[in-house]
Amino acid sequence: MRIELTSGVHLNVIPTTKFKTTRIAVHFLAPAQAEQYAARTLLTSVLETACAAYPTQAALAAELETLYGANFGIGVGKEGGLHRVTATLDLVADALAQAPLLAAGFAFLRECLGRPLTQGGQFDAAVFEREQANLIDYLNSLDEDRQTQASLGLQALYFEDPAQQVPSFGTVAGLAALTNAELWHTYQTMLAQDQIEIVVLGDVNPAAVTELAGTLGFAPRNPAQAPVQIDQATAAVRRQTVAVSVNQAKLDLGYHIDVDLYGADYYAGLVAIELFGGSALSLLFTNVREKASKAYYASATLDPFRHFVQVQTGIDPADAAVVTGLIAQQLERVQRGDFTIGLLTTIKDGLLNGRLIAYDAPRFLARQALLHALVPTHQDGYAAFAAGVAAVSKQAVQRVASTMQLQAVYLLSNKEEN
Amino acid sequence: MAQTYPEVGETLHDVTLPNGLRVLIVPKPDYHETYALFAVNYGGIDVRYVPAGETEMVEDPAGIAHFLEHKLFEKADHDAFDLFGATGASSNAFTGANTTAYLFSTSRAVAENLTTLLDFVQDPYFTDKTVAKEKGIIGQEIQMYQDTPGWRLYYGLLGNLYPTHPVAQDVTGTLASIAEITPAALHRAYRTFYQPSNMTLTVVGNVDPQKTLDLIAANQAAKTFAPATPITRGVAPDYDVATILPYRSLSLPVARPKAAVAIKGQRPVKDDQAGTRFQVAVRLLLEMLFGDSGALYQDWYDQGLIDDSFDCDYQAGATYNFLTFAGDTEDPQALSDALVAVIAKGADQVLDPARFARLKQAGLGKYYQGMNALDSMANQLSTQSFTAVNAFELAGVMRDVTLDDLHQAAGQLFDLDAVTVCHVFPEVGA
Numbered sequence A: 001m002r003i004e005l006t007s008g009v010h011l012n013v014i015p016t017t018k019f020k021t022t023r024i025a026v027h028f029l030a031p032a033q034a035e036q037y038a039a040r041t042l043l044t045s046v047l048e049t050a051c052a053a054y055p056t057q058a059a060l061a062a063e064l065e066t067l068y069g070a071n072f073g074i075g076v077g078k079e080g081g082l083h084r085v086t087a088t089l090d091l092v093a094d095a096l097a098q099a100p101l102l103a104a105g106f107a108f109l110r111e112c113l114g115r116p117l118t119q120g121g122q123f124d125a126a127v128f129e130r131e132q133a134n135l136i137d138y139l140n141s142l143d144e145d146r147q148t149q150a151s152l153g154l155q156a157l158y159f160e161d162p163a164q165q166v167p168s169f170g171t172v173a174g175l176a177a178l179t180n181a182e183l184w185h186t187y188q189t190m191l192a193q194d195q196i197e198i199v200v201l202g203d204v205n206p207a208a209v210t211e212l213a214g215t216l217g218f219a220p221r222n223p224a225q226a227p228v229q230i231d232q233a234t235a236a237v238r239r240q241t242v243a244v245s246v247n248q249a250k251l252d253l254g255y256h257i258d259v260d261l262y263g264a265d266y267y268a269g270l271v272a273i274e275l276f277g278g279s280a281l282s283l284l285f286t287n288v289r290e291k292a293s294k295a296y297y298a299s300a301t302l303d304p305f306r307h308f309v310q311v312q313t314g315i316d317p318a319d320a321a322v323v324t325g326l327i328a329q330q331l332e333r334v335q336r337g338d339f340t341i342g343l344l345t346t347i348k349d350g351l352l353n354g355r356l357i358a359y360d361a362p363r364f365l366a367r368q369a370l371l372h373a374l375v376p377t378h379q380d381g382y383a384a385f386a387a388g389v390a391a392v393s394k395q396a397v398q399r400v401a402s403t404m405q406l407q408a409v410y411l412l413s414n415k416e417e418n
Numbered sequence B: 001m002a003q004t005y006p007e008v009g010e011t012l013h014d015v016t017l018p019n020g021l022r023v024l025i026v027p028k029p030d031y032h033e034t035y036a037l038f039a040v041n042y043g044g045i046d047v048r049y050v051p052a053g054e055t056e057m058v059e060d061p062a063g064i065a066h067f068l069e070h071k072l073f074e075k076a077d078h079d080a081f082d083l084f085g086a087t088g089a090s091s092n093a094f095t096g097a098n099t100t101a102y103l104f105s106t107s108r109a110v111a112e113n114l115t116t117l118l119d120f121v122q123d124p125y126f127t128d129k130t131v132a133k134e135k136g137i138i139g140q141e142i143q144m145y146q147d148t149p150g151w152r153l154y155y156g157l158l159g160n161l162y163p164t165h166p167v168a169q170d171v172t173g174t175l176a177s178i179a180e181i182t183p184a185a186l187h188r189a190y191r192t193f194y195q196p197s198n199m200t201l202t203v204v205g206n207v208d209p210q211k212t213l214d215l216i217a218a219n220q221a222a223k224t225f226a227p228a229t230p231i232t233r234g235v236a237p238d239y240d241v242a243t244i245l246p247y248r249s250l251s252l253p254v255a256r257p258k259a260a261v262a263i264k265g266q267r268p269v270k271d272d273q274a275g276t277r278f279q280v281a282v283r284l285l286l287e288m289l290f291g292d293s294g295a296l297y298q299d300w301y302d303q304g305l306i307d308d309s310f311d312c313d314y315q316a317g318a319t320y321n322f323l324t325f326a327g328d329t330e331d332p333q334a335l336s337d338a339l340v341a342v343i344a345k346g347a348d349q350v351l352d353p354a355r356f357a358r359l360k361q362a363g364l365g366k367y368y369q370g371m372n373a374l375d376s377m378a379n380q381l382s383t384q385s386f387t388a389v390n391a392f393e394l395a396g397v398m399r400d401v402t403l404d405d406l407h408q409a410a411g412q413l414f415d416l417d418a419v420t421v422c423h424v425f426p427e428v429g430a
Helices: A034-049 A057-066 A101-114 A125-144 A146-158 A172-176 A180-193 A206-214 A266-278 A283-291 A317-336 A341-358 A362-374 A382-390 A394-402 B064-072 B080-086 B110-121 B128-146 B149-161 B175-179 B183-193 B209-221 B273-290 B295-303 B332-343 B353-370 B374-384 B391-400 B403-413
Strands: A002-006 A009-015 A021-031 A071-079 A082-092 A195-202 A238-244 A249-256 A297-303 A308-315 A405-414 B002-005 B010-016 B022-027 B034-040 B048-050 B090-095 B100-106 B199-205 B247-252 B258-264 B311-317 B320-328 B419-426
Touching (some): A009 A206, A021 A180, A034 A125, A057 B353, A082 A101, A146 A238, A249 A317, A266 A308, A341 A394, B034 B374, B080 B090, B128 B149, B149 B247, B149 B419, B273 B295, B273 B311
Parallel strands (some): B247 B419
Antiparallel strands (some): A021 A195, A249 A308
């Protein structure tokens, strides 16, 4: 159930006795603007390190230990055209801990989010400087994971709008340029103007949670609106090769797909991409990895918020051209309908099975509440999903796959081959 | 056979079948999922053993347990992946230093998938052709890990501690070692280790325990197995500090240097109650000394010596045990020096009783949180099944551990003679 606490601030409560935990998530949502990402990300580091009540990292960690080892973190992400900052607190259920942890958890969040450690009307200078330096180091180290590096490289190549080109956590240059005053301004703006969605899941009483959520003290606001869904016009294929020191090359491809978020072809899109490269039974996995032995991994994922399909592979640097051809062949097979009804049924069964199991995870259930709040056409029950997938015909899969247009090819390869 | 654990709110059905297979079942009627794990007490380090029915010790190429895991899915006319997939289930497998496990997760057709799991693992099929092809796929996997600096650091560190013990070798093996694997070697390892009496089947989820047990028992009764034979493992215990290489430096494509320190255990840690308690004590000791609510962490973090990447861990197997510490840092020498200075104090560590009580409570909370996910519960049950303490008894062990246990653990492990250091520096021009 979704309750308006005040204008622009909502509480979503999911009562369930199934889990040993209670989850609280506080989402701050604002129109995605690339120049804000670095500040919003640094804000998460600063807020989760210290606050007035727990002025050192050790004091804050000790409080989490007192809360029976509660898991706390603040992260960022994008929901299409929205940028999201989320504080999450996972607590042992009150009944299991035999202690009022939910109330204590809200008190903790109130301190961390609402009463930061300050100095002269800004964030504590030592905390600001150290977290800024650490975050820069962390972003610089992301390239140590070559799969991540290639995926981010592909998105930077594919998208034209900086809000989508730049990852949700911003850039090193953006971080380095930030001042304490600017960060403070970003914080005040986020607290006062962002759309806020609070999600609480567990063995809880909605009325009690409503009262607790009210104690977070968010003021009424009229949040700026932005479309959740992104659609970029198609253009000529962009190609980029980056040479680094690797044994295994990463070949990533980006496609545009005509599938609207929770629109008429949404389920057909899910099935088509699952068949193309979403599972171990997919054409990419069975033909490129298993039969041709040309990749250690080969998969496709649909980003329904952005009309975007990403193919990721890890290959021998010498095989880039061959694998590009193999990937194209698999997509053509989906488009031509060169797959059996039996495989299609199996792929659909796999999607349904995975979806039903997802309802066993607090994280998934809590996310459904967020999606439901953000996208009016979202259906959060399993029955709707199952009916949607069941109705997908072979022709629909072919039709949707035929809308896919290759837009970007990103190759991360070794120095010798280039 | 059925035991209820009120503290964790679970009931465990624990039965050993006539052929020696141990079956663990935890019903979770609220859940859609059923997760099953078929595990063998055989992993990456088991490269020396006396084959079943023979008398002479043999040596296998590194990576054979992992190779066997990959190959078991493939049959003459089908792949077991597809059988699971045909019902909508997902399946997977993994190999660790000491165990290999095959699993499926499903919300439907549990009986059919259980039968598939039992049957494909118990029906090996290896040919020259399929073995040759697998070398290509695993070769790619090995190369991918080689590109991961953190992985290179970890195995560099273990290589220092254990120049000859196979625990220092990643379970995937090397391109050279997997080249030597043959169908005959796979069959020999299979018949030695994949005996039902050396295996556990764990089923957690939306199942009727008795019906599930009946199905498994009938499946096993219908098959013929060679008589159970004791397994003679030949990998020698390594607790020798004399062989440790004290230092290694690596030049890798990293943005920031890394430092790591490891300590070699000098005494065996058994898989009994005392050994389990010791391991719990060591993990609490690490949290007490190096955890983020401690003075040391705060001090090092404030100095810029460590950041969020700092981590420590303890691993114990039948023939080895070791502690590792690692993190990204501007000054790897300063970080390893700081770690060594703590180790140099041996048992003489300042451990605050109030903080200890809090950390135990937090540890219990994390333990409960881990029991939310069926895969995590099944993995814990399966791992513990090869020891004397089951996963639901761990909470009690955690409660019983005392500060004295921690001091003793520090005294036993913290020895400068048992330490090695590894540094990673950015490649010049990278």
